[in-house]
Amino acid sequence: MSAVTPPPSDAPTPMSAGHLIVRQLEAEGVRRVYTVPGESFLDVLDGLYDSPVHTVVCRQEGGAGFAALAEARLTHRPGIAMVTRGPGAANAMISIHTAYQDATALVLFMGLIPTEQRGREAFQEFDPHAWFGSTAKKVLILDHPDSAARIVSDALHTAASGRPGPVIVGLPEDTLLELTSSPPVPPRPLASPSPAPHEVAALEDAVASAARPLLVVGGQGWTPAAATSLSAWASARGVGIVADFRAHDAIDHAQDVFLGPLGYSSFAGTREAMADADLQILVGCVRGDIMTGSYAFGTSPDRTIVAVPDPDAHGHFGPLDQLIVATPETLATALGTGPGAAQVPATGTSVTGQTSGTGTSAAWYRPYRDRYQEWRTGVVGAERSDEFLDRDRAYRDAADVLPRDVVVTYGAGNYSAWALRYWPLQGPGSVAAPRNGAMGMGTPAAVAAKLAQPDRPVIGLAGDGCFMMNGQEFATAVDQGLNITVIVDDNSVFGTIVGHQVREYPGRPSGTSVTNPDFAALADSYGGRGFSVTRTEDFVPMLQEAMAYEGPALLHIRTDPEVRLPRT
Template sequence: MASNSTVSNASTTTGGRLLVDALTANGVDRVFCVPGESYLDVLDALHAHADIDVVVAKHEGAAANMAEADGKLTGRPGICFVTRGPGATHASIGVHIAQQDSTPLILFVGQVPTRELGREAFQEIDYPSMFGGIAKWVVSVDDATRIPELVARAFACATSGRPGPVVVALPEDVLSAACPSAPAAVAPTAASGPDPDAAPRLREMLVQARRPLVLLGGSNWSERAASDFSAFVQAWNLPVACAFRRQDIFDNRLPQYAGHLSLGMNPELAALVRDADLILAVGTRLGEIATGGYTLLTPPRPAQKLIHLHADAAELGRVYQPDLAIQSAAAPAAALLRGLEAPASRAWDDWTRRAGELHARYQVVPAPHAEARGIDLGQVIAHLDRTLPDDAIIANGAGNYAVWLHRFYRYRQPRTEIAPTCGAMGYGLPAAIAAKLRHPDRTVVCVSGDGCFLMYPQELATALQFDSPVVVIVVNNGMYGTIRMHQEKRFPGRVSATDLRNPDFVALALSFGAHAERVESADAFPAAFERARAAGRPALLELRTDPRQITPQSWLAGHG
């Protein structure tokens, strides 16, 4: 964290400079933005702060996604600046992702001058009304002298309890206003810890169980927290199922790993959740997807006994009434669990072994369908699983292509799965760029569907401009696959609005200056992937896949 010595020494300054001083004091080293005239004073102040890297995206939605991904990777608020009106509406997707993914994010938005507020001036938006339902806090700065105070509060709010997004509106005249220099306030860091008196009860409930199951999720899991949790699980030999797109918290290669509580989850895993006599939920909110639409655990009092550990007291009892509720952030919760003395004998060893065996069977890549044409995606993901280093980061957006990734790739370390739990399309490429900028020495791969990639293909220009050599895998089946799947189930043979007329993805990527290849067979993928990794610049591989292969074991009979 930078010291307050970076704050301007002049007796007077401007609101824009006070704001950037406050960012520096709170440890900000990178901001993502699309420039706008409504916050020119901030851009000017950033010019004097070489210690803050300014990454300019080509679309505000992509900039917000990059900032959200950076928040996932660091546990500190990702920072995004956009202009008023259209900039704010475009960037709202990042705020929604941060809310549902519990990611610390601060979105700074330009605003009309204070004298024009309430008149529906050019590009004016009532930000508290617009963002109030998806942000933890929305504030408009109406006095430049309060900028240090409000920025510190924004950092504290974004990181406290259940992390999430904060929106700060910046009227133009407040940013340009002359004001006295002031020390930049630094947000306090305080993580909620568990009540130690809860440990004996927690241990007693675990020991008495016969079919316990751990449901793991939530945000901001450090390597230490994940290590502590893993040590607890292995000492107690408990089966672990990870919540939707939170697989990287627990090493998927361990025998205790029971699978992924995902869309279209393994039916045998769903049966395990129903049959469990005790659920230990750690970090997860127990949301719709992880609970199979609130059917695997029935609110408000599930049939299974429930121990729920979560960072935010407001989430404990919000949907499910637990038998034991413990408020705790991930790190102290994991330390508490690791400190529990494991029993000398366990009644659930056969149950844990069965859970691991069911998942291992489900994870076997099926043989390609006899009529399939194009690349079998299962073989592609299996190759990534075999060859990528443990610390490789994989980013993805939303679409049925992700089913293969989440099912057949084994995540090994925390903060290596960068994916939106809210199911936002277009997230993968911006998130991958942010990840590569944060970890330039690690392999970063974006896996994207054709429709998903086309949300923000222009961000290849950002990757080139800011030296972010990511590898992008575009799974091209010529349609919005998830929507087509549901369409065929409800209205078989009546295709409407789900076909895609795609560009030449290779030519598109080459036009940006990226390395690009089209891969026609699974056998050709390994060599093409290595060429992409070695290219030294952003690279795109287009994979042509059969549109009838909509999930790993299904065949879309109504298409073709």
């Protein structure tokens, strides 16, 4: 019998597939994973034990998914969540739906039953393709240990490519334990689609020919450089700027061209500007139902240009005259250095030599900007009640003391309307909130925001309904030692639904009232610091004290259930 040839000395040391997954995450530059542990992926958790990847232990899978989604929103890199099979995956589904509708890169790793038990209705068995196939960009299953690194790399690449979105990676418990000699693979580079010179020239020509050109900004991929460049470009050509729903941090609000965000609780003048524009240039987003009030206005300008990284312009409604496959950053670069920028001065001469009425000397949007500024900074009418905090005055006064680099997170609900109106933002990376109307994101998003941007102050907003869904992630903030401030708006009803109910079924309140705990005491019990704010004049000093506290703090404010929107 011949002797067995020993492996070469430089052969990779075998490791489990679970550990190889962690090594590939390291190779991809992943900094954090958000998880609720489960026995189905213990080997991955073991691989994370001595990894530089920071494991953030959350208290519910929905919170872990929302935290990962917020990290993706603020860092432009796929967020990573890890949950267990069956019930864990079901809890995480809310973040998958949010990432899909919000076009946010999210990778959800979830443990699965052992391969040999499939199809037997085993404990916590489910079909990942059936559950997530219509709400994720891709569903991958690790069926062979040698493919672990490749699948991880594929998942991150798919999540961030084109129109970003969620990717599911199923991890059978037995496959994770199998050994492999396969090494980590090089991360797959992302395409960075850029406009061609003729596309830039056509866009510039359209702007120069328009009387009322409008830039609609939104989506992902906004950097400070892109925002600054596009703001300057718009100002030089007399182009106003509005923001898509919950993408209102794409542009610094101090820019004179900014006319406000669209969507729920938006300013009437902002909506009028959208309807008045004869040219709409949508950058990073498409024309959808929320920005147009369920397609009630702004759906048929004379000309529409869409610049997104998605060649399908998924979700776009209405006319589309020019589609540019580009990111906000590559479009800004092209407009700043391309032939159009050099040939189209602010006075409005197009590349074809046609004279237009645009440019800084004829800024058609100026009245809209003035009205928006007046609305944003003014409070109309007397204080409503001594019994409840007056959010108009409280949030308006807070705007004067908030740091300019504050990051604001929130979930879904009317309570966000006051911050949306009164709190200006300095630009990209300042907001993390769901665009699909999902409740419960504010607190876990605040956790992720502080971890991702530790040098910036973070305020998480939550209604009482929102907080009771994922407020347990306040305990995660305590565990991580994070200096975040959560404001819980307690009106003891599901306020947004009450608004619909009052309109459709007046005088018949049903199923919309709740009984709440003492949220300040709850924060104290978690090991944070709770404040009960009962007077309007106490809101600002208590907010400042909470933000100065070295650890998680919570402001419990009691608000009038009859007041559902800011004063107009």
